[in-house]
Amino acid sequence: xxxxxxxxxxxxxxxxxxxxxxxxxxxxxxxxxxxxxxxxxxxxxxxxxxxxxxxxxxxxxxxxxxxxxxxxxxxxxxxxxxxxxxxxxxxxxxxxxxxxxxxxxxxxxxxxxxxxxxxxxxxxxxxxxxxxxxxxxxxxxxxxxxxxxxxxxxxxxxxxxxxxxxxxxxxxxxxxxxxxxxxxxxxxxxxxxxxxxxxxxxxxxxxxxxxxxxxxxxxxxxxxxxxxxxxxxxxxxxxxxxxxxxxxxxxxxxxxxxxxxxxxxxxxxxxxxxxxxxxxxxxxxxxxxxxxxxxxxxxxxxxxxxxxxxxxxxxxxxxxxxxxxxxxxxxxxxxxxxxxxxxxxxxxxxxxxxxxxxxxxxxxxxxxxxxxxxxxxxxxxxxxxxxxxxxxxxxxxxxxxxxxxxxxxxxxxxxxxxxxxxxxxxxxxxxxxxxxxxxxxxxxxxxxxxxxxxxxxxxxxxxxxx
RNA sequence: GGCCCUAUCGUCUAACGGUUAGGACGGAAGCUUUUCAAGCUUUAAAUCCGGGUUCGAUUCCCGGUAGGGUCACCA
Numbered sequence: 131x132x133x134x135x136x137x138x139x140x141x142x143x144x145x146x147x148x149x150x151x152x153x154x155x156x157x158x159x160x161x162x163x164x165x166x167x168x169x170x171x172x173x174x175x176x177x178x179x180x181x182x183x184x185x186x187x188x189x190x191x192x193x194x195x196x197x198x199x200x201x202x203x204x205x206x207x208x209x210x211x212x213x214x215x216x217x218x219x220x221x222x223x224x225x226x227x228x229x230x231x232x233x234x235x236x237x238x239x240x241x242x243x244x245x246x247x248x249x250x251x252x253x254x255x256x257x258x259x260x261x262x263x264x265x266x267x268x269x270x271x272x273x274x275x276x277x278x279x280x281x282x283x284x285x286x287x288x289x290x291x292x293x294x295x296x297x298x299x300x301x302x303x304x305x306x307x308x309x310x311x312x313x314x315x316x317x318x319x320x321x322x323x324x325x326x327x328x329x330x331x332x333x334x335x336x337x338x339x340x341x342x343x344x345x346x347x348x349x350x351x352x353x354x355x356x357x358x359x360x361x362x363x364x365x366x367x368x369x370x371x372x373x374x375x376x377x378x379x380x381x382x383x384x385x386x387x388x389x390x391x392x393x394x395x396x397x398x399x400x401x402x403x404x405x406x407x408x409x410x411x412x413x414x415x416x417x418x419x420x421x422x423x424x425x426x427x428x429x430x431x432x433x434x435x436x437x438x439x440x441x442x443x444x445x446x447x448x449x450x451x452x453x454x455x456x457x458x459x460x461x462x463x464x465x466x467x468x469x470x471x472x473x474x475x476x477x478x479x480x481x482x483x484x485x486x487x488x489x490x491x492x493x494x495x496x497x498x499x500x501x502x503x504x505x506x507x508x509x510x511x512x513x514x515x516x517x518x519x520x521x522x523x524x525x526x527x528x529x530x531x532x533x534x535x536x537x538x539x540x541x542x543x544x545x546x547x548x549x550x551x552x553x554x555x556x557x558x559x560x561x562x563x564x565x566x567x568x569x570x571x572x573x574x575x576x577x578x579x580x581x582x583x584x585x586x587x588x589x590x591x592x593x594x595x596x
Numbered sequence: 597g598g599c600c601c602u603a604u605c606g607u608c609u610a611a612c613g614g615u616u617a618g619g620a621c622g623g624a625a626g627c628u629u630u631u632c633a634a635g636c637u638u639u640a641a642a643u644c645c646g647g648g649u650u651c652g653a654u655u656c657c658c659g660g661u662a663g664g665g666u667c668a669c670c671a
Contacts, residue, residue: 145671185671261601261602265600266600284668305664309666310666333664339664340664341664341665370608372609373609374610376611377610378619380621397608399601399664400601402607402608404607410622451634487630561631564631567633570629
């Protein structure tokens with residue numbers, strides 16, 4: 131709701147260096163820049179800081195670009211520092227000419243000559259939108275190196291020149307940049323540039339409160355995307371790490387975030403990257419997605435493991451059930467690996483006595499009790515078969531074979547005999563698992579024919595043990 | 597170590613001098629078609645410590661402690 135957008139011409143930049151895969155912390159910095167720019171109708175510049183030829187890699191730049199695209203971050207201008215060497219050279223020459231920098235003979239280090247900044251050693255006070263006034267001495271910085279030679283500017287110099295040339299009004303970056311600020315301000319002053327407003331956002335931490343890095347698991351945006359996380363969830367999660375609009379609503383679309391975003395409400399302390407909360411966000415967004423789109427994804431994953439035709443047949447029925455159990459698409463593969471999906475497609479294999487309700491089985495004192503339980507369980511399964519056959523006379527009337535109808539038919543009998551003694555065996559006969567969806571839903575998914583076949587199979591297995 | 601930043605439930609956070617310190621994730625318990633899942637309900641759980649200022653401090657100030665960042669011819 132910014133009404134003042136026209137007044138100030140805001141220009142921000144996101145300036146990553148392509149020396150690693152797109153980190154979630156970087157992603158959040160990019161997002162905060164974008165929120166701020168969009169809210170104020172300002173300009174958002176993407177600047178690849180690739181002055182270190184030894185460490186840059188094209189694949190890292192691609193990772194950043196792909197990640198930004200995935201997060202829906204669009205930029206108004208794009209630059210690579212490696213393509214701007216003439217500009218740096220010009221300013222370097224100017225500073226040397228004005229004796230604000232000088233070519234220095236070196237006794238140690240890689241090369242015998244570098245360009246150093248003539249540090250006036252003044253005290254720098256700058257205001258930070260998040261932290262307030264920050265004061266630092268620059269004397270102990272000495273005459274720091276700003277370029278290896280006229281062709282090879284170093285980070286601080288390139289940043290300062292670019293921020294100046296590009297008219298950057300607000301520098302929004304990670305807290306690790308805070309101690310770089312005085313050096314950059316010194317260079318700005320030498321350049322005659324105006325000073326941007328700073329906002330140093332807190333770092334994203336690992337669970338042990340150290341800086342989040344590869345040894346803590348997935349830290350790159352690429353990994354989360356590949357695991358099937360939804361970009362909406364990632365955006366929401368990242369935005370709420372260190373910032374929140376104050377109310378009790380947690381689910382915010384990117385548009386809503388842009389509307390309410392406020393740098394002065396950004397937290398000062400670092401925030402731990404909490405995967406469980408991310409998963410919760412993901413699940414919430416998963417639920418909001420249209421079922422058929424999700425069904426297509428579920429189908430394509432399951433078809434890798436099971437007969438595609440069978441998967442296709444009842445995809446619409448079990449997609450919602452599967453979705454209830456996962457927070458990320460990738461979890462579906464885990465479910466398959468854990469055998470939690472197979473019974474939809476293949477007749478289950480199990481120990482016969484597993485058909486007996488475990489609560490009853492536990493109470494059995496001896497072989498005789500157990501035998502009686504087998505008999506009772508078989509009787510109950512037979513009755514279920516009987517009821518089903520009686521009520522669904524024609525084979526193949528799949529449409530009528532609904533969970534509601536099945537429940538209606540079985541329910542009275544189940545209540546009569548004890549729900550546990552009827553429902554457990556029924557469910558187990560159909561799934562072969564101690565944990566599964568409820569028997570009625572499962573029966574509907576399997577269809578009349580398969581349901582009866584599995585029940586009869588169970589009955590026969592019990593028969594053999596009697 | 598120097599400089600700098602930070603400090604509310606386990607975690608993310610709300611409360612910008614007066615609240616039974618609120619919400620969410622996660623945990624526990626209960627309910628539901630005696631398994632799961634989902635859902636709903638309930639519940640445990642925090643102002644780092646010590647001094648000030650003030651009628652009154654989570655909130656303001658100082659000190660301590662703890663954590664973090666940064667100190668390149670990397671970015």
